[in-house]
Amino acid sequence: MSRYFIRLAYDGTNYHGWQVQKNAHSVQAELNDKLSTLLNENINVMGCGRTDTGVHAREFFAHFDVNSLHLETKDLAYKMNRFLPEDIAIDRIFKVEEEMHARFSATSRTYKYFICRKESPFDRHFSYFLHVPLDLGAMQHAAEILLCYEDFTSFSRLHTQTATNLCRITEIHWETVQDKLVFTITADRFLRNMVRAIVGTLLEIGMGKLRVGEMQRIIEAKDRSQAGFSVPAKGLFLERVVYPGHFNIF
Numbered sequence: 001m002s003r004y005f006i007r008l009a010y011d012g013t014n015y016h017g018w019q020v021q022k023n024a025h026s027v028q029a030e031l032n033d034k035l036s037t038l039l040n041e042n043i044n045v046m047g048c049g050r051t052d053t054g055v056h057a058r059e060f061f062a063h064f065d066v067n068s069l070h071l072e073t074k075d076l077a078y079k080m081n082r083f084l085p086e087d088i089a090i091d092r093i094f095k096v097e098e099e100m101h102a103r104f105s106a107t108s109r110t111y112k113y114f115i116c117r118k119e120s121p122f123d124r125h126f127s128y129f130l131h132v133p134l135d136l137g138a139m140q141h142a143a144e145i146l147l148c149y150e151d152f153t154s155f156s157r158l159h160t161q162t163a164t165n166l167c168r169i170t171e172i173h174w175e176t177v178q179d180k181l182v183f184t185i186t187a188d189r190f191l192r193n194m195v196r197a198i199v200g201t202l203l204e205i206g207m208g209k210l211r212v213g214e215m216q217r218i219i220e221a222k223d224r225s226q227a228g229f230s231v232p233a234k235g236l237f238l239e240r241v242v243y244p245g246h247f248n249i250f
Helices: 027-039 073-083 136-148 194-206 214-221
Strands: 002-010 056-066 088-096 108-116 169-177 180-187 236-242
Touching: 002 027, 027 056, 027 073, 027 088, 073 088, 108 194, 136 169, 136 194, 136 214, 180 194, 194 214
Parallel strands: 056 236
Antiparallel strands: 002 056, 002 088, 108 180, 108 236, 169 180
16 A cells, blocks of 8 residues: 655635535545546545635645555646646646644644725635725734634634634744735634634724724634624635645645
8 A cells, every 4th residue: 555645736615625525515525536547446525624614725635545556646746636626726646645634734724815895806716805994903803812822712613522622823924925915824724614703804904993902802702703704705815835844745
């Protein structure tokens, strides 16, 4: 049995997230189907995370095990791209050691959220249009408060099967890029809906609906109802996934 990693990207608009689910179209299901056909055995890929419905990924990793001792990975990647829908693209497929795991071996993940300040038909599927005035300084100040905490229950979807709501955020900031506001956050792991809930809460602070100082109260309440709204999924991208250097995957 050999283990292989896939580096891919996808437009999540037409998918109910990454994970296979009954009566719903998912990215994982597409990969399972195409790999199983091409390799002539039942393949089940394991992803580096579970993006929600409508969320995109510029960089995503998945692994699969196959009975064949050697695959022509460039040829397989080429064939996969011919079979897959145009909104999923394989960058490369490469062999790894058996202990390498797409989800559990990852040391950090980076997400970006895009807010369009000028309405554009070209960004409608990939950003959240918001034209109201925002206090970016207050939003950044409130964002930095999150660096002092590890329990993000207040930003997690309710009734999930997650064993713990502890995460370690190592990077968080807002920036203006042309006509967009871009929010970047890096952590060792993320909870369901966590980024979208954080962005929504920070926007409410930027709009003056909440004060900067209330961020501490919201976090310590460990109550989702205390935080702000969840922004639409279409503006969220998984941008980068990092693995230990000794795996030498690049």
